[in-house]
Amino acid sequence: MRIKHKAFILALALPPALAGAARAQTIDDVARAMGVAKAETIHYSGTGTFWGVGQSFRPGEAWPRFNMVRATRAFDLKRHVFVSDFVLTQFEVPPRGGAQQPIFGEQRRASGIAGDKAWTVAGAFTIASPRLQPTLLHDYGTSPHALVTAALADKAKLAPAADGWTFEIARSGRWRASVLVGKSRLVERVDSWVDSPVLGDMHVATAYDLYKEIDGVMVPMRLRQWAGGHPVLDFVAAEAKVNAGGIVVPPSIREAPEIVKAEKAAEGVWFLAGGSHHSAAIEMRDHVILFECPLGDARTLAVIAAVKQAIPGKPIRYAVNTHHHFDHAGGLRACAAEGAAIVTHAMNKPYFEAAYAAPRTLSPDALARSGKAASFVAIGDKHVLTDGERVLELHRVKDNSHNDALIVGYLPKEKILLVADAFSPREPVTAIPAQLNPFTTNLWANLQQLKLDVDTVIPIHGRLVKVEELRLAAGAR
Numbered sequence: 379m380r381i382k383h384k385a386f387i388l389a390l391a392l393p394p395a396l397a398g399a400a401r402a403q404t405i406d407d408v409a410r411a412m413g414v415a416k417a418e419t420i421h422y423s424g425t426g427t428f429w430g431v432g433q434s435f436r437p438g439e440a441w442p443r444f445n446m447v448r449a450t451r452a453f454d455l456k457r458h459v460f461v462s463d464f465v466l467t468q469f470e471v472p473p474r475g476g477a478q479q480p481i482f483g484e485q486r487r488a489s490g491i492a493g494d495k496a497w498t499v500a501g502a503f504t505i506a507s508p509r510l511q512p513t514l515l516h517d518y519g520t521s522p523h524a525l526v527t528a529a530l531a532d533k534a535k536l537a538p539a540a541d542g543w544t545f546e547i548a549r550s551g552r553w554r555a556s557v558l559v560g561k562s563r564l565v566e567r568v569d570s571w572v573d574s575p576v577l578g579d580m581h582v583a584t585a586y587d588l589y590k591e592i593d594g595v596m597v598p599m600r601l602r603q604w605a606g607g608h609p610v611l612d613f614v615a616a617e618a619k620v621n622a623g624g625i626v627v628p629p630s631i632r633e634a635p636e637i638v639k640a641e642k643a644a645e646g647v648w649f650l651a652g653g654s655h656h657s658a659a660i661e662m663r664d665h666v667i668l669f670e671c672p673l674g675d676a677r678t679l680a681v682i683a684a685v686k687q688a689i690p691g692k693p694i695r696y697a698v699n700t701h702h703h704f705d706h707a708g709g710l711r712a713c714a715a716e717g718a719a720i721v722t723h724a725m726n727k728p729y730f731e732a733a734y735a736a737p738r739t740l741s742p743d744a745l746a747r748s749g750k751a752a753s754f755v756a757i758g759d760k761h762v763l764t765d766g767e768r769v770l771e772l773h774r775v776k777d778n779s780h781n782d783a784l785i786v787g788y789l790p791k792e793k794i795l796l797v798a799d800a801f802s803p804r805e806p807v808t809a810i811p812a813q814l815n816p817f818t819t820n821l822w823a824n825l826q827q828l829k830l831d832v833d834t835v836i837p838i839h840g841r842l843v844k845v846e847e848l849r850l851a852a853g854a855r
């Protein structure tokens with residue numbers, strides 16, 4: 379009687395979900411619960427919030443936020459295709475931080491991966507994007523149905539956890555993940571790591587919820603994601619379609635090999651263009667200063683090779699960093715591997731030092747492979763690099779809301795300004811624009827205050843131009 383009573387109490391105390399869950403011992407049970415075998419394509423459309431990774435106003439702050447007013451996320455699990463296509467509007471008013479702020483009106487961002495091939499839509503063109511490949515492979519591979527499909531192939535083992543089960547999965551050189559399967563046998567949370575040129579093995583956390591059954595497949599209608607410790611995505615699907623097909627892979631993806639075009643801006647001053655992010659090399663008596671080491675190893679190693687061709691026999695002693703945004707700082711480690719000291723504002727040094735101390739196991743870069751350590755020259759609001767003959771002044775652009783420690787270069791003898799992001803003359807500026815970019819007007823005010831006599835502008839994005847274009851872009855007469 380006593381025993382029976384105890385069993386009765388126990389049965390009552392056991393929640394039904396746990397009773398059911400106790401049977402799920404294998405990844406096959408998870409696959410069945412999720413309906414993975416029935417899912418060929420999944421297409422989500424909805425809205426949400428997007429944050430630009432690596433684009434904060436100050437190092438260590440949250441990534442800048444945008445309204446995601448329309449978004450589709452489409453997966454083809456048979457062909458290994460992921461397409462992300464969304465439209466952003468400005469959230470920060472006034473604009474604060476990077477990631478292509480300020481947005482006037484709406485801005486589309488579209489990219490995708492098919493197998494190993496990554497692409498991005500740039501205006502009228504769809505171009506290959508090797509730089510996006512790690513992230514897109516990660517985003518596809520760590521999506522719930524792709525993860526469980528891969529775990530089935532790997533015969534991954536489930537381990538019991540407080541809230542369900544976990545399994546581990548990795549794709550060598552790409553990403554690794556620890557996956558939490560909830561008591562309802564659905565993928566609820568993914569902790570993953572993917573390579574970042576600045577942060578190394580970057581931690582990404584993704585939470586999936588609001589699961590809904592569509593044609594026997596369980597699909598999460600909400601996705602929240604954090605990367606490098608801050609939110610990057612909060613997506614709510616208004617609609618999801620299973621096996622509706624229609625996921626289009628661009629028929630021709632324009633390959634864009636790493637091209638560095640060296641153009642002489644003045645005697646011993648080289649504008650190194652040809653990609654999305656440029657650099658400049660300044661020849662000193664017995665060394666070279668490389669101004670901006672962008673993107674990552676692929677771009678910056680090509681730039682370093684171009685420097686050696688343009689200025690043979692002189693080592694790159696300094697690598698000047700305009701600001702900590704990842705697209706502008708991603709190649710600094712390649713310069714450090716080359717033996718250059720990283721010249722950056724003092725605000726960034728502790729951030730880079732902490733980032734560089736993180737493990738880099740997924741895709742070890744040139745510096746990691748060299749076993750060398752990066753060395754820094756932390757500068758204040760003004761710093762001068764000179765060999766006694768040529769002078770390169772470095773100035774902080776004060777109160778520029780793109781970045782709190784934005785550095786411009788100025789060559790007083792050559793009257794050349796070197797600038798990133800505050801002025802990017804991609805198209806010719808022939809009149810004062812209808813909408814002024816506040817980053818540009820602030821740059822112009824700083825130049826007046828510093829009394830810099832500029833004739834030519836070397837921009838990190840856009841064309842080598844005369845100062846007149848900057849004056850117009852800033853709305854000055």
Ligand SMILES: [Zn+2]
Binds near residue numbers: 701780
């Ligand atoms: Zn920037």
